[in-house]
Amino acid sequence: MITHAATATFDRVALDCGTTLENVDIAYETYGELNSAKSNAILTLHAFSGDAHAAGEGGWWEKMIGPGKAFDTDRYFVICSNVLGGCRGSTGPGSINPKTGCPWGMRFPAVTIADMVRLQKMLIDSLGISRLLAVAGGSMGGMQALEWAVSYPDQVAAALPIAATARHSAQQIAFNEVGRQAIMADPDWNHGDYYSGRPPARGLAVARMIGHITYMSDESMRQKFGRRLRAPDQFEVESYLQYRGSRFVDRFDANSYIYITRAMDSFDLTERGALSSLFDGIKTRFLVISFTSDWLYPSYQSQEIVSALRSRNCDVAYCNLESHYGHDAFLVEAEEQTALIRGFLTSTHA
Amino acid sequence: MITHAATATFDRVALDCGTTLENVDIAYETYGELNSAKSNAILTLHAFSGDAHAAGEGGWWEKMIGPGKAFDTDRYFVICSNVLGGCRGSTGPGSINPKTGCPWGMRFPAVTIADMVRLQKMLIDSLGISRLLAVAGGSMGGMQALEWAVSYPDQVAAALPIAATARHSAQQIAFNEVGRQAIMADPDWNHGDYYSGRPPARGLAVARMIGHITYMSDESMRQKFGRRLRAPDQFEVESYLQYRGSRFVDRFDANSYIYITRAMDSFDLTERGALSSLFDGIKTRFLVISFTSDWLYPSYQSQEIVSALRSRNCDVAYCNLESHYGHDAFLVEAEEQTALIRGFLTSTHA
Numbered sequence: 001m002i003t004h005a006a007t008a009t010f011d012r013v014a015l016d017c018g019t020t021l022e023n024v025d026i027a028y029e030t031y032g033e034l035n036s037a038k039s040n041a042i043l044t045l046h047a048f049s050g051d052a053h054a055a056g057e058g059g060w061w062e063k064m065i066g067p068g069k070a071f072d073t074d075r076y077f078v079i080c081s082n083v084l085g086g087c088r089g090s091t092g093p094g095s096i097n098p099k100t101g102c103p104w105g106m107r108f109p110a111v112t113i114a115d116m117v118r119l120q121k122m123l124i125d126s127l128g129i130s131r132l133l134a135v136a137g138g139s140m141g142g143m144q145a146l147e148w149a150v151s152y153p154d155q156v157a158a159a160l161p162i163a164a165t166a167r168h169s170a171q172q173i174a175f176n177e178v179g180r181q182a183i184m185a186d187p188d189w190n191h192g193d194y195y196s197g198r199p200p201a202r203g204l205a206v207a208r209m210i211g212h213i214t215y216m217s218d219e220s221m222r223q224k225f226g227r228r229l230r231a232p233d234q235f236e237v238e239s240y241l242q243y244r245g246s247r248f249v250d251r252f253d254a255n256s257y258i259y260i261t262r263a264m265d266s267f268d269l270t271e272r273g274a275l276s277s278l279f280d281g282i283k284t285r286f287l288v289i290s291f292t293s294d295w296l297y298p299s300y301q302s303q304e305i306v307s308a309l310r311s312r313n314c315d316v317a318y319c320n321l322e323s324h325y326g327h328d329a330f331l332v333e334a335e336e337q338t339a340l341i342r343g344f345l346t347s348t349h350a
Numbered sequence: 351m352i353t354h355a356a357t358a359t360f361d362r363v364a365l366d367c368g369t370t371l372e373n374v375d376i377a378y379e380t381y382g383e384l385n386s387a388k389s390n391a392i393l394t395l396h397a398f399s400g401d402a403h404a405a406g407e408g409g410w411w412e413k414m415i416g417p418g419k420a421f422d423t424d425r426y427f428v429i430c431s432n433v434l435g436g437c438r439g440s441t442g443p444g445s446i447n448p449k450t451g452c453p454w455g456m457r458f459p460a461v462t463i464a465d466m467v468r469l470q471k472m473l474i475d476s477l478g479i480s481r482l483l484a485v486a487g488g489s490m491g492g493m494q495a496l497e498w499a500v501s502y503p504d505q506v507a508a509a510l511p512i513a514a515t516a517r518h519s520a521q522q523i524a525f526n527e528v529g530r531q532a533i534m535a536d537p538d539w540n541h542g543d544y545y546s547g548r549p550p551a552r553g554l555a556v557a558r559m560i561g562h563i564t565y566m567s568d569e570s571m572r573q574k575f576g577r578r579l580r581a582p583d584q585f586e587v588e589s590y591l592q593y594r595g596s597r598f599v600d601r602f603d604a605n606s607y608i609y610i611t612r613a614m615d616s617f618d619l620t621e622r623g624a625l626s627s628l629f630d631g632i633k634t635r636f637l638v639i640s641f642t643s644d645w646l647y648p649s650y651q652s653q654e655i656v657s658a659l660r661s662r663n664c665d666v667a668y669c670n671l672e673s674h675y676g677h678d679a680f681l682v683e684a685e686e687q688t689a690l691i692r693g694f695l696t697s698t699h700a
Contacts, residue, residue, distance in 0.1 A: 167577065168577070169571070170568075170571035170572050170574070170576055170577065170585070170587045171563065171567075171572075173585050174562075174563045174571060175563060177559070177585075177588045177591060178556060178560050178563065178591065181555070181595070182532055182535075185535075185555070185556055202535035203535060205531070205535070206528060206532045206535055206556065209524075212524075216521075218519060218521045218645075221520035221521045226520055227518070227520065235520070237520045237524050241528065245531070265585065
């Protein structure tokens with residue numbers, strides 16, 4: 001599999017909040033080869049804590065992207081970029097504000113899912129690709145896939161929103177808010193200005209622990225941990241969460257946590273009109289996937305999208321896959337997703 | 351309704367951990383009058399953050415205890431005490447260690463649900479009551495009701511475990527652990543020694559916010575908050591959680607949070623044998639109640655208890671009440687609970 005890692009820089013990008021951000025980096029990787037017609041490009045879109053490294057060792061969608069896999073790099077040119085506001089090579093609150101020479105911190109402008117997609121569109125244009133064969137992602141990646149289809153319907157032959165929603169519910173906002181509050185309660189956060197000192201590691205760890213619980217299911221936690229003890233007075237699930245929380249700070253910036261979760265919470269396609277009206281006349285094909293045990297992005301949220309698409313006679317396939325892995329299923333359940341996605345992509349033509 | 355508030359003090363109580371605690375206070379309230387046969391006493395048992403003030407203005411089960419209510423104080427003598435390890439008048443980590451003259455802090459011995467019940471039994475004995483008409487409570491209160499029935503079956507005519515479980519699952523432990531970690535991440539916690547300074551208010555607030563989300567349901571949060579804004583960049587659900595979190599510190603001690611959640615997590619009736627074998631020969635009548643939208647103490651946990659009781663031919667009534675209030679339903683859904691409980695108690699005789 002031919003792999004490239006690169007960073008593109010744009011002079012400016014206009015944001016939904018009204019600000020224009022200058023000197024904007026977008027880190028991305030590509031897998032496979034773009035064909036001469038430039039008609040085999042698939043943009044994969046990462047979830048909240050993901051990055052541009054989607055395939056190959058340690059890639060967040062390693063199970064799904066590669067030769068012979070769901071997103072078959074022998075056939076497709078697969079692209080993945082780090083989102084705007086992130087901390088893995090794309091411009092975000094940890095980047096240097098060119099006007100001050102200091103890190104942005106909480107002075108970074110608010111970003112939206114639509115802003116992330118606007119920058120991705122600039123990247124795709126710069127690669128000379130006028131139309132994507134598909135946009136695909138799980139969780140926040142699925143929200144971006146929906147945004148792509150609604151904002152650039154003529155540039156997207158197919159969209160695959162997986163374990164996603166057209167808008168965050170009060171419960172989804174609430175879990176994100178507790179994570180943000182945990183970070184902001186850490187004195188080391190210092191209102192976001194910690195880049196020359198200690199990061200708010202304890203607050204970020206607590207936020208990550210909450211996240212992990214919501215990504216799993218009651219059943220998958222029972223199977224993985226049950227009530228097994230790690231030490232006489234410590235359950236295995238406790239040490240697992242503590243470990244995962246404490247490690248997160250090594251690869252993630254607390255301010256990006258705040259900015260990206262706010263982008264997710266503010267996402268609401270229905271603010272622009274009834275969901276069905278947004279899909280009016282869209283030629284993009286859809287494959288919508290949800291998972292039975294996903295209680296963070298429950299199946300009814302995917303079914304709302306499917307109903308809206310069907311009401312406008314759009315081309316949509318939907319599957320509510322049986323799984324006990326909870327929200328993590330989009331990362332873990334490779335076999336059934338592969339069968340569905342391979343068949344769907346084979347019948348999709350740019 | 352005749353109401354009494356009092357504190358009983360015992361010279362010593364033996365704990366499961368092997369320690370004997372001395373000079374132990376238990377704060378309690380009573381409502382109504384004990385009859386001459388002392389056969390109309392009902393012990394109500396509070397949940398994690400409750401206290402002895404169950405009935406009357408601001409009482410945690412105000413809807414359920416009083417004249418003509420489910421626990422009818424015209425007929426029954428209703429008792430409620432603050433749990434051992436608590437911070438509302440009973441001995442806990444914020445109490446003074448008589449041997450040192452200083453607050454216990456994290457040097458307080460570990461307590462269990464069985465320890466809490468052992469102290470309650472001493473209180474009941476001291477009131478001259480040899481047999482309770484009923485023990486009743488929701489959530490951790492339901493766990494205590496189960497413990498009473500298993501440990502003192504001859505002293506309990508009826509048990510009402512509501513929205514409860516015979517053992518915490520990995521997911522329940524995980525949510526409690528994140529709350530503990532949020533408290534311990536707050537520098538003001540100072541390993542539990544904060545009684546002469548500032549309490550870990552920010553950590554405790556984050557812990558409480560997590561709790562609130564788990565007590566509600568996706569649906570009840572949608573109905574109560576939806577995506578309504580409180581300010582241009584703040585959702586109502588965010589300000590609600592922040593407010594409830596920040597207020598909690600006024601009435602709750604962070605170390606009690608740690609001790610009581612650990613008691614809940616360590617509770618596992620099945621450690622003493624198969625659940626059914628524990629109910630062998632028990633004459634206590636049971637009314638088990640769960641709620642359809644309670645995802646923190648899901649109905650299957652109540653159904654495990656019911657199955658075990660039925661397998662031993664125990665007298666058990668079970669109802670999975672339709673509600674969208676989530677775990678909070680046991681506090682909120684007065685009407686249907688009242689009908690069930692009133693009928694059940696009327697046919698119960700000490």
